[in-house]
Every structure is written in structure tokens, then in C-alpha cells.
Amino acid sequence: MNMTIFGESLDARSATVPESLAGKRIAVLGGTGPQGRGLARRFVIAGLEVALGSRDADRAVEMASELSTETGRTVIGASNAAAAGWGDVVLLVVPWDGHARMVKELSVELAGKIVVDCVNPLSFGKHGCSPILVEEGSAVEQAQMLLPDSVVVGAFNTISAVLLNDPTHERVETDVLVVGDVREATDLVQDLAGTIPGVRGVYAGKQFNAHQVEAFTANLISMNRRYKAHAGIRVTDI
Amino acid sequence: MNMTIFGESLDARSATVPESLAGKRIAVLGGTGPQGRGLARRFVIAGLEVALGSRDADRAVEMASELSTETGRTVIGASNAAAAGWGDVVLLVVPWDGHARMVKELSVELAGKIVVDCVNPLSFGKHGCSPILVEEGSAVEQAQMLLPDSVVVGAFNTISAVLLNDPTHERVETDVLVVGDVREATDLVQDLAGTIPGVRGVYAGKQFNAHQVEAFTANLISMNRRYKAHAGIRVTDI
Numbered sequence: 001m002n003m004t005i006f007g008e009s010l011d012a013r014s015a016t017v018p019e020s021l022a023g024k025r026i027a028v029l030g031g032t033g034p035q036g037r038g039l040a041r042r043f044v045i046a047g048l049e050v051a052l053g054s055r056d057a058d059r060a061v062e063m064a065s066e067l068s069t070e071t072g073r074t075v076i077g078a079s080n081a082a083a084a085g086w087g088d089v090v091l092l093v094v095p096w097d098g099h100a101r102m103v104k105e106l107s108v109e110l111a112g113k114i115v116v117d118c119v120n121p122l123s124f125g126k127h128g129c130s131p132i133l134v135e136e137g138s139a140v141e142q143a144q145m146l147l148p149d150s151v152v153v154g155a156f157n158t159i160s161a162v163l164l165n166d167p168t169h170e171r172v173e174t175d176v177l178v179v180g181d182v183r184e185a186t187d188l189v190q191d192l193a194g195t196i197p198g199v200r201g202v203y204a205g206k207q208f209n210a211h212q213v214e215a216f217t218a219n220l221i222s223m224n225r226r227y228k229a230h231a232g233i234r235v236t237d238i
Numbered sequence: 239m240n241m242t243i244f245g246e247s248l249d250a251r252s253a254t255v256p257e258s259l260a261g262k263r264i265a266v267l268g269g270t271g272p273q274g275r276g277l278a279r280r281f282v283i284a285g286l287e288v289a290l291g292s293r294d295a296d297r298a299v300e301m302a303s304e305l306s307t308e309t310g311r312t313v314i315g316a317s318n319a320a321a322a323g324w325g326d327v328v329l330l331v332v333p334w335d336g337h338a339r340m341v342k343e344l345s346v347e348l349a350g351k352i353v354v355d356c357v358n359p360l361s362f363g364k365h366g367c368s369p370i371l372v373e374e375g376s377a378v379e380q381a382q383m384l385l386p387d388s389v390v391v392g393a394f395n396t397i398s399a400v401l402l403n404d405p406t407h408e409r410v411e412t413d414v415l416v417v418g419d420v421r422e423a424t425d426l427v428q429d430l431a432g433t434i435p436g437v438r439g440v441y442a443g444k445q446f447n448a449h450q451v452e453a454f455t456a457n458l459i460s461m462n463r464r465y466k467a468h469a470g471i472r473v474t475d476i
Contacts (some may be wrong), residue, residue: 130446160475174474177457205460208368212453219415219450222443223476232474235458236412237398238465 003051003078003086004061006068017047018191026192027087029053029080029094029102032063035118036093038164039156042172044071046195051076053083070167084109089192091116091156092143096132099139103146111149114185116192117210118156120217128222131215140179140210153180153189154210158217159199160230171198174232178203179210202235241289241316241324242299244306255285256429264430265325267291267318267332267340270301273356274331276402277394280410282309284433289314291321308405322347327430329354329394330381334370337377341384349387352423354430355448356394358455366460369453378417378448391418391427392448396455397437398468409436412470416441417448440473 028040031052043050044067052067054060057079064077076086084090084106090113094102099119103110119139121132136142140154155178163172176193178201180186190201204213216233223231266278269290281288282305290305292298295317302315314324322328322344328351332340337357341348357377359370374380378392393416401410414431416439418424428439442451454471461469 127446128444131450163475179457202461203464205457206366208365209456209460212369212450212457215450216454218447219417219443220473222447223440223473226441227476229476231476234472234474235461236470236472237401237467238461238469 007074027083034161053080138210245312265321272399291318376448
């Protein structure tokens, strides 16, 4: 496997990782895009074992080196396939265009894993950003249909890439909405979200209610334009 | 017109109404359901001129009397048609089943008005609550197509009816997401939302992004079940 490890030894990691995630390997596919890089960065800072995957393994290695330098921690850079095979929890953070193809190609590597789909099916037109109607209902449901041996959870759809990557923002004040059908998996992903300071993972329904969480990002983009902000969501009364 | 007015004279109202809403008549159609009643109740408390409409004018009159007794303020009870004709800003708070028919029937009364569509196209099955796919895209877009001479704005989709009606909750800590194509109208509806203590009206996109706001209520219902709460939304960083 083409994997390059940067930084300190794994033993010297922070002890702030919740018990449910102890020993769990987190792979971020599409980890060289802004959202993937930002999530990987936060998980590295939290003390998790992280591999950053990319279609272009060299770019992944380069960015892993960069994150390792920034954080002083170990980061693995690899191809998407190698990162998927390595990880216990595998995040998909790729453009919608490449979603179905990538999921199909990696079905063997992803079997038996928790797959966290972070993809928002959106189109950007002259009039603004709007959701794409997905035949299967949502990116999450499409991935689950193509990955019958994986447990697919939707999460991290609405968190700002800008804030995730911004070293002046130690905290990101937002909730991460987690959708999925398997309680053990959604609980774990809620814990994963909670490793980012300021973030709370909130259960937000089953897979068949993933669509509107993915699509809601179009509204956040409208709000960002109107209010010159990096809008996020907090759920009240819970 | 079959209208019955209860309570004090209009002159004695509170002066806390924002300037944009001064002299504006607020009609709540479907005002005898929990959501409609709760919104009407809050607008009455805020000092707005409010008519409560219902298919059954007698029920509207009865509930207007009840709200007037609770609040010590004037409340009008009327048929939906009479309330629609009276109002400057008309809220639709009816079940999805009756949405298209009602909008068609009242197109004359609603012409030239700001119509605030609060309807969530949802179906409740054994497996839980899920969004209904609307041919026009959303309730808001359906209403706009049927009401070419009105300005349709979506709002109040995600605010808890229970909290709106609860006298022990003076404040409702949530944002109201407002979608629409006409800035003057969305601004006004944001102001209307802001008359409820704790509530902030937030612009959340154009009509073509109304669907996911309407559909998101299905997720809030899932959260309410999981967390035994009356979940709402706050937008962060704005």
C-alpha cells in the first residue's frame, strides 16, 4: 500500500479521544479538498489516528505532511483506496459528481466499515445554489444501496470548511446533524463530531431523512451571501 | 362578512410593534389548529392586529374569544375567506392535504397580499415522518404558482406549536427561517417573526430553496422523539 506517515509516534497522542473512538482509525477520502482537509485537520488535533486519502496519492502525502507540520502530530497520506482499506471509520468528502463512481470502486475496501457520507448533492447556477434530486433519495441512500456490507451514516454536511481550516478559530460553534439507521454507528459519529471543540453531534433522523440535511447546505450558502457569514446550525431545546 | 371582534379597542394596543408592521393586519388561516393558534396567540400578545380564520367560522370565533380572554386583547374570529380578505399579511397554517385547494379558493382574497406559507408537506408512516415530494418543488412554490398576484414567503415551518401555546414559555428560543424572492416581503416577515420574544427571523434563501426548510421539520420530529424535546433551529455566526 502506498502510505506515508508523518510526525510523532502514535503512542504520544493526546488522551482526549472518547472511549468509543479509542483505537479507531479515521480515514478522510477526498481529504485534499477544503472540507476534507478541514475535518482531517480537526481530527488530528483531537488526537485521533487519521489518514488523508485522495485520488492523487502524491497530493494526499503532501497535505498530510503539511498538516503534520501544523499540528505536530502523525498524519498518514495515501490514495483513496489505501486510506479506505486502512480506516475503521471512513469519511467520504468528495464532490457529488464523483460520488457514485467512487463508492462503487471502493466497495470492497469499505465492506464492514462505518462510512460517513459528507457529500451534498448541489448544483450551482446563475440564480444561486440549489439541491439536486437524487434518484435514491440522498447521497447517503445512494451510498447505502451501493455498499450493502457497510453501515452508512450522514454527517458533517453543514459545517463550514473555512472555519474548520482557520487556525484562529479553535472552536467551531455548530451542531453536526447525524442521520443513519444503526444506533451504534450514529452514536460513534456523534462522538467523532464532538472531538472538535464547540461542535456537538446531534442525531437528526434515519437515512430516509438525509436528503433535507444535505440540501439544507444550499440555504446556508444563501445565508452566507446575505449575511457575509459562515452560517451553521444549532438545534435548540436539546 | 362574518367577523366577530373580541376584547379591547384597537387603540389601546401595545406600542412594541416594529414600524414596518404598524397598521398591518395579520390574518392566520387555519388558526384553530395548534400551529395557527400558537402563532396567532403570539402575534396578539405582541400587540398586532390579528384575525384568526378557519373553515368553520364558529370555531374561529370561539378560539378568538378564548385568546382574547387569555391575552386581554382584541382578536377577530372569521371564516378563512373573510380573514384572508381582511388581512394585509396572510399566514397559511393548514394541513398539506388541503393546501392547494385552499389557495385556489382564496386567490381573489389573497391578490396583492403577502402570503406567508407555513405548511410542511410531510407524511407520517409506520417508520416515522418523511417529506412528500411536491411537483412544484415545495408548498411555497405551489402557492406562488396558484397565486400569481400575491407575494409568497415561506416561514414559521420549524417553530414548535407546543412552545408557541405554552403560557409558561414567555420566550421561544429559535430562529424562524424565511425564504422568498421579494426582499421587501422577506424583510417584513423577518420583522413579524421577531415580534415573538426569543425569536429571530433569518433570511434563508429564495423560493426554490423552500423545500428543504419545509422538509427539515421531519428531522426535527425525529429529534423530538430521540431527545424528548421541542427542537428548533438557531443559525450560528449571523
